[in-house]
Amino acid sequence: MIATGGAESDCRCTVYTLAKVRLFAYRVPPIDNAVYVVADARGDALVIDPSFGEQEVLRTLRANGLRVLEILNTHGHIDHTYADAAVKAATQAPLAIHHLDAYRLSENASAGSPFFPTRQPRVEAERTLDEGDEMRLADLRLVVLHTPGHTQGSVCFHVPEESALFSGDTLFSSGLGRTDLPGGDPHAIVASLHRLLTLPDATVVYPGHGPRTTIGAERSWVEPLTAEGLIA
Numbered sequence: 130m131i132a133t134g135g136a137e138s139d140c141r142c143t144v145y146t147l148a149k150v151r152l153f154a155y156r157v158p159p160i161d162n163a164v165y166v167v168a169d170a171r172g173d174a175l176v177i178d179p180s181f182g183e184q185e186v187l188r189t190l191r192a193n194g195l196r197v198l199e200i201l202n203t204h205g206h207i208d209h210t211y212a213d214a215a216v217k218a219a220t221q222a223p224l225a226i227h228h229l230d231a232y233r234l235s236e237n238a239s240a241g242s243p244f245f246p247t248r249q250p251r252v253e254a255e256r257t258l259d260e261g262d263e264m265r266l267a268d269l270r271l272v273v274l275h276t277p278g279h280t281q282g283s284v285c286f287h288v289p290e291e292s293a294l295f296s297g298d299t300l301f302s303s304g305l306g307r308t309d310l311p312g313g314d315p316h317a318i319v320a321s322l323h324r325l326l327t328l329p330d331a332t333v334v335y336p337g338h339g340p341r342t343t344i345g346a347e348r349s350w351v352e353p354l355t356a357e358g359l360i361a
Contacts, residue, residue, distance in 0.1 A: 148291055149170075150168060150269060152165060152168075157185060164179060165295060166186060172194055174197050176197055178203055179213055180210075183219075200225070201264065201286060204227070204230050204284065205237070205282060207233075209298075210249060213249075213250075227257065227259065227273070229281040234249075272287045272289065274324070278313065278316075278318020279298040279306030280312040283298065285297060292329060292332050293332065294334045296336045298338070300325055300342075301337075302336065302347070305322060305354075326348060326351055329344065332345075
C-alpha cells in the first residue's frame with residue numbers, strides 16, 4: 130500500500146523502456162533536479178534521489194502498482210535528499226547513502242541549507258554504501274562507483290546490463306558538479322570523471338540535473354580536464 134498526501138504536482142514524467150526495466154524520470158523544481166524510479170516487470174522498484182519529488186514518486190508507484198525495495202541517494206545534498214523521509218514513510222523502504230555522506234542527512238535536518246528556506250525532515254539511512262556494493266532488481270545489478278569530488282561520499286550507480294549510469298552531481302551533460310561547497314574537491318572530481326571514461330561510450334548517463342547524455346558525448350571535454358583548470 131502506498132500512502133500519499135498533499136497536492137499533486139504537474140511535473141511531467143518521461144518513461145524510458147530499457148531492455149529489462151522501465152525508467153520513470155522526473156525533473157522537479159526549484160533547480161531542475163532529476164528523480165528516478167527504476168522498475169522491473171515483477172513490480173519491484175528502486176528510487177534514486179527523491180529530491181523534492183515525493184508526489185511524483187508516490188504517484189508513479191501507485192499508478193503502476195510498484196513496491197520499492199530501496200531508496201538510493203547519490204550524495205547527501207538537501208536538493209537530492211529532501212523527500213527521503215516522505216518516500217520512506219509512505220513505502221516503508223530502507224534508505225541507502227554512501228558512508229561518507231551519511232552525516233549530511235542529520236545535518237540537513239538540523240542546519241538546513243543556505244540555498245533553501247526549509248530544513249529537511251529528519252531521516253536516517255538503514256544502509257551505508259561503499260565502492261563495489263550492489264543492489265539487485267530482476268536480473269540487473271546496480272553497482273556503486275564511489276566518485277568523490279562534489280562531496281566526499283558522492284557515488285554513481287552503474288547498471289552494466291543496461292549500459293546505464295546514474296551519475297548524481299558528478300557528471301552532467303556538458304558539465305560537472307560544483308567543488309566549491311563543503312566537502313568538494315576539484316582533484317577528486319577530475320579523477321572521478323576520468324574514471325567514468327573507462328565505461329563504454331554508449332553508456333547512457335542519467336544525471337542529477339538536466340538532460341541525459343552518454344559517456345561518448347562527454348569524452349571530448351572530460352579527457353583534457355585538470356583540477357588546476359577548475360581551480361583557475
